[in-house]
Amino acid sequence: MLRLYDFWESGNCYKVRLLLSQLGEPFERVPVDILQGQTRTESYLKRNPNHRVPLLEWPDGRTLAESNAILFCIADGTPFLPADPWSRAQVLQWMFFEQYSHEPYIAVVRFWHFTEQVEQNINTLPGKMYGGYGALGVMEQHLATRTFFVRDTYSIADIALYAYTHVADEGGFELDRFPAIQCWLSSVSEQANHVAITDPVGVEISLAL
């Protein structure tokens, strides 16, 4: 069975939980408390030298890091990743957009709220909010004439962008300014076998990390 090293509140981890659930793929879930430094232990660093979650482990011991690389890998050959090269290029474009122009703003501000670090980051907060609203603006413009990001079909591009967008309000982003995004969020949440970020999925196991 696949094994996911996972932190509940992480949108990056949620992407993988969501896709595995929609694929009907059973998996073990190893809780990793990033706030307690569990990604920096010797045993975890052997699995992922870049000390991050999520990490997916195969029964033969192979591991893969980077949420969007994991999505691409496990979606390949399924309806969640189109087969034609141009659509795949666009899926990747949006997934790199997510990791470079979206997550470092929207996810980071949410994390500051979550860990009560807003005050100590007060000087960089305006730049982070500006960048986050910029990313939401790009998405709004694209979605104004589409239901989903690529080929108007639900794909891992939507999963990657949904993960932190649907909880952007937890970082103080006002999503009601973006009607097309709101409509898209509803469409994503209505897909078959959708699970919420807080839904318990996977078979939880404990490992000493």
Place this chain on the structure above:
Amino acid sequence: MLRLYDFWESGNCYKVRLLLSQLGEPFERVPVDILQGQTRTESYLKRNPNHRVPLLEWPDGRTLAESNAILFCIADGTPFLPADPWSRAQVLQWMFFEQYSHEPYIAVVRFWHFTEQVEQNINTLPGKMYGGYGALGVMEQHLATRTFFVRDTYSIADIALYAYTHVADEGGFELDRFPAIQCWLSSVSEQANHVAITDPVGVEISLAL
């Protein structure tokens, strides 16, 4: 002919120039001065709403943004991107690592030096240096037992990581601390049809942006 919207000093743009050159693919090069706001004009935003370079344009008008998505797209079916799914997953893992854990530190500090903005970012500089050295440490560990990043064959994972690593010293990073990286940099630069970041390649054309 393919058309590349390009800024010389950008490592992200250099990735695409390097691969196109190694593929022997002729292309037009449109210089875009990001320092003069040329990615924020109405005509540029029509091509890339996310106001960044590089952007690749096909003769039929299709455009693709995000350097690593462009690499994946134009390398597909060539020796620069392995065909088997597991190798492709690892290539993507390293390319997402590059955009999330490497570029935002190493490229950003280099940019501050380049634009004389080090002083005004002096408070965030230590964190940026720490993150950059962290990424170099992860690379050093991986390369200690390998010539190239994936399958020990030169691929777009190497191109993506080479672009800003080989000029990291311009941001003050001391590369001589990393012998395996030094060895890998040499191996990359010795590949057939390698071009340097400053080499004039492509057919330069001027467009009003």
